[in-house]
Amino acid sequence: MWQYIDKSEKKVLITASLVSAGHLFLIAYAAIFLHLTVPTCQPNEKLFDKPDLRSVGDHRYEVHYLAKMWNFQPKKLTVPVGTTLDIFLGSQDVNHGFHINETNVNLMAVPGVVNKAVHTFNQPGVYHIVCHEYCGFGHQNMNAEIEVTDKVTLASMDQQESISGSGETLSEAAIAGKVIYQQKGCVGCHSLDGTTGAGPSFKGLWGRTEEMQDGQKILVDQAYLVESIKLPQARIVKGFGPIMPQIPLSDEEIAKVIEYIKTVK
Amino acid sequence: MKFPSYLRKIVTAMIAFPTVFLVFGIYHGLMQVLYRSGAIQATEVAGINYYEGLTGHGVINAILLTSFFATAFGHLLIYQTMGRIQGTLVKISAVLMFAGASSVLWAIFSGRASVLYTFYPPLKAHPAFYLGLATFVVGTWVAFWSWIQPVRQWQKSNPKKKLPLATLGIFVTFILWQIATIPVAIEVLALLVPWSLGLTDHVNVVLSRTLFWFFGHPLVYFWLLPAYVMYYNVLPKVAGGKLYSDFAGRFAFLMFLLFSSPLGLHHQFSDPGISSDWKGIHTFLTSIVALPSMMTAFTLAASLEYAAFLRGGRGLFAWWGKLPYFEADRWLFPYFFAGLATFIFGGATGVVNASYNVNQVVHNTSWVPAHFHMTVAGPVFLAILGMSLYIVLGINGRELKNKKLAMVVPYTWSLGILIMSSGLFLGGLRGEPRRTNMGMSYLNPASPDFRPDWVTSSHLATVGGIVMTIAMLIYFYLLVRSLLSARQIQIAESFEIPLSEAYHNEDIKAVQVLKPWIIGAVLMACLAYAPPIIQILKDGNPGGVGFTPDSPVPSQGVPK
Secondary structure, eight states, X not given: OGGGSOHHHHHHHHHXXXXXXXXXXXXXXXXXXXXXXXXXXXXXXXXXXXXXXXXXXXXXXXXXXXXXXXXXXXXXXXXXXTEEEEXXXXXXXXXXXXXXXXXXXXXXXXXXXXXXXEEEEOSOEEEEEEOOSOOSTTGXXXXXXXXXXXXXXXXXXXXXXXXXXXXXXXXXXXXXXXXXXXXXXXXXXXXXSSOOOSSOOOTTOTTOEEEBTTSOEEEOOHHXXXXXXXXXXXXXXXXXXXXXXXXXXXXXXXXHHHHHHHHXX | OOOOHHHHHHHHHHHHHHHHHHHHHHHHHHHHHHHHHTSSOSSEETTEEHHHHHHHHHIIIIIIHHHHHHHHHHHHHHHHHHSOOOHHXXXXXXXXXXXXXXHHHHHHHTTSOOSOTXXXXXXXXXXXXXXXXXXXXXXHHHHHHHHHHHXXXXXXXXXXXXXXXXXXXXXHHHHHHHHHHHHHHHIIIIIIHHHHTTSOSOBOHHHHHHHHHHHHHHHHHHHHHHHHHHHHHTHHHHHTSOEEEHHHHHHHHHHHHHHSSTTGGGGOTTOSSSOHHHHHHHHHHHHHTHHHHHHHHHHHHHHHHHHHHHTTOOSSSGGGGGXXXXXXXXXXXXXXXXXXXXXXXXXHHHHHHHSGGGGGGTTTBTHHHHHHHTTIIIIIHHHHHHHHHHHHHHHTTOOOSOHHHHHHHHHHHHHHHHHHHHHHHHHHHTTOBSSOOGGGTTTOTTSTTOOGGGHXXXXXXXXXXXXXXXXXXXXXXXXXXXXTSOOOHHHHHHOOOOOOOEEEOOOXXXXXXXXXXXXXXXXXXXXXXXXXXXXXXXXXXXXXXXXXXXXXXXXXXXXX
């Protein structure tokens, strides 16, 4: 068949083959000699359901990132310059993405499997982590950051701010409310720092007067918050959509969440 | 050529239906660049959530429009070149495709399927979405089956002749589709439908993703190959020349058949649960696609040079000046030419995505939609637009009003794509995520998540999106304006798809027989996928329970 093919076409086939082969050689070279590779199976890695940070050597730490609708834990990690992180990533619900911007750490978080990447942070600065796989209506609020400084020594996970919020001491009910806030996913839409998410921020919410879609002005008190949690569509704050689901919470749990909301100033 | 009346009606409906929904597809394309740049800072506009609209944009533009067009175009080509078609199957297929598409669209626009066109579980949609998709795909199979008997018959009555290149091209496109849709049919029918109906509690997420991309990459070629059929057969004719080489066309189609399935893992480079060795093997197999791609680039350029030569074009480069870039009699030419120009960038950037470790820099960033808008929304979409206009008007006896304006559309559209994709490329390199309502967080200056480094790129994309929308407004105006003109019977009766002759009409047996290539394609697909799938099944996956996109609380049973 080769002898029947047009002369110029033969040249095209040969050129294309050589270019492809050269390209593949460079990819293989980078993978084998520069260790620039892609995630692979972690068959011995156990699934985990809480974030973790542990030392595994000199300047080397293992961090367990937990992705869920719609936040990462830890939300903020502070590490000294020169730290190597073995990053393990798990999801508790749907697929998420995990991209540390300006680095080659680019992972998918898939429920039921653990993903892994290793990165050494040699430059100080703030590294943004962005969820880049669609994971539901709060997807755009899902991010985290790693701060690399030349000052600190690495704190344990308890001392790291695992989720944004003030460090003040909370009542027992408020702490329980904070746990519910994180675990039931309120955190995905209601920020603590004034950011407008898919829902209004909890910052300064208690005692504020909110304008509803129909122009009505309502004081945020116990009764309003109970109604908003039990019947999310009853009244919608101006500028937001009717997207909040009914979260199955007991009256007691709702009271705890409200105790927590009161502390977010 | 006189096409039977039922075929005219079905073909017209198959093009008209997705074109009507395309109005929404384009509207939400524009809305997306506005949301993404922060020009809109809201979760929804006019009752349509960003992600609901995005699902519609993807499903309508990339699945419904492309598949309906490929089927309608195939029906005409088969009837025109083979002289007949199996009418009953054509009708059954049309019913299945319309029913399936309606079900899918209902699920999306009633807010029950905001899961994007990749529908990865454990995000759960209403069963109507999955069942609609399955019905639609089975409809495309039946359409293909309506061609098999006429082609066999033709081969029997013409034992000495080669199957016409256009027929071979569209036939191979659907063989590829038939093979590639089996894994996704398994994913949908065996895993997702029972789970969405509440019959099973969990779904194996890694397996679902792998079965999806087993289908997902051939889907790309299913978009592309009808455009290739036009490039090889229609473009040389409308340029005023001949196809440089008949062999090149056959070689390209058959190579795509062989190498479009066994490389889908290159969409899952960042996934856990799949070995990096198999990701590497799929990278190698992907690179082989360079052969038919380069062959096509050469052959099309050579065919254009021949057309330019006949029009007096000479020299090494000077002949480029002699092509019919803006001639009313050859108004289809710009639809092909402008698409091919964007395709150069689309192809080159695709090499980045497919290159194993290099992909880590851009995986799932806005680089990805930038790339595929220069392939599917560039060459593929423009070829579909041009040929749809040609078919719908011609077959219904209408004349294209204002051919000059019609030629403005593809150039404006391509310019818009170049601008929009430049914005998305730049943003992607700085980590801008795809599929994200960025106006609510990253592009909202009042938010602590605000990313000033993404402002320029997302605004550039917005400018491009506006230019593209303008092109489409002109297109829709022209289509309606021309359809409203008086019907001229002689146009309808003389309508046919322009097919080119070959300059080099080689007689090479290896590219004239289909069977070995089909067997090879099935074997390649099985060999490349059996080991990773066996390993996924062995690892097991506790699976996802199911979530609707609006709530972090698991969704049991059928989503409301």
